[in-house]
Amino acid sequence: MAYTLAIKISRYLIKRGAAAAEDEDVLAYGLFDLLAAMEQNLILLFLGLIFGVLPQIFCYELFFCLLKPNIGGAHAKTHGSCLLIFTTMAFLTAKGSFLLPQSWLWPGAFVGAGLALLLVLWRGPVIHPNAPASMQKRKKFRVIGICVALSQTIAIFLAYKIAGEWAAGVAFCGSMGEATASLSLLIPSPDNNP
Numbered sequence: 428m429a430y431t432l433a434i435k436i437s438r439y440l441i442k443r444g445a446a447a448a449e450d451e452d453v454l455a456y457g458l459f460d461l462l463a464a465m466e467q468n469l470i471l472l473f474l475g476l477i478f479g480v481l482p483q484i485f486c487y488e489l490f491f492c493l494l495k496p497n498i499g500g501a502h503a504k505t506h507g508s509c510l511l512i513f514t515t516m517a518f519l520t521a522k523g524s525f526l527l528p529q530s531w532l533w534p535g536a537f538v539g540a541g542l543a544l545l546l547v548l549w550r551g552p553v554i555h556p557n558a559p560a561s562m563q564k565r566k567k568f569r570v571i572g573i574c575v576a577l578s579q580t581i582a583i584f585l586a587y588k589i590a591g592e593w594a595a596g597v598a599f600c601g602s603m604g605e606a607t608a609s610l611s612l613l614i615p616s617p618d619n620n621p
Contacts, residue, residue: 432462500552
């Protein structure tokens with residue numbers, strides 16, 4: 428649905444003279460990317476508000492979305508499957524942070540963050556072979572990916588020291604978002620060509 432809407436909007440803009448006809452594909456792709464992100468965020472906002480887990484979902488999404496673009500890894504085959512998988516994982520992690528015993532949350536947060544950092548150090552980043560030339564500089568993205576994973580791990584440690592038990596569920600969700608992004612490095616995919 429988002430892709431069809433993006434094509435219709437791009438054709439409308441070209442018809443109105445806002446863009447050149449040869450830019451239709453680029454414009455449609457950019458619009459699709461924007462619409463897909465809005466769709467995902469609206470679904471997560473709705474779930475977070477309805478079930479009272481908005482801070483947890485926000486932290487999961489923030490940690491995932493800051494790390495994933497810098498390390499690459501496997502991707503779902505379609506936008507619909509990506510949306511379903513991501514929103515389900517974010518929601519289950521957020522609800523799970525309430526269901527798990529309080530004493531498991533901080534250890535779980537440290538395990539998730541540590542796992543993510545180790546995987547990024549060992550396997551990341553995996554840049555798609557068809558990426559723009561600027562993204563083919565593997566060393567640059569390796570440094571960025573390591574810095575992002577390390578800073579997220581430090582953020583979880585600081586939350587533990589500063590906020591204590593109050594932040595345990597939110598930090599757990601953040602570390603699970605970080606771990607989910609890094610686990611995609613282990614899934615065989617055409618995108619996983621170093």
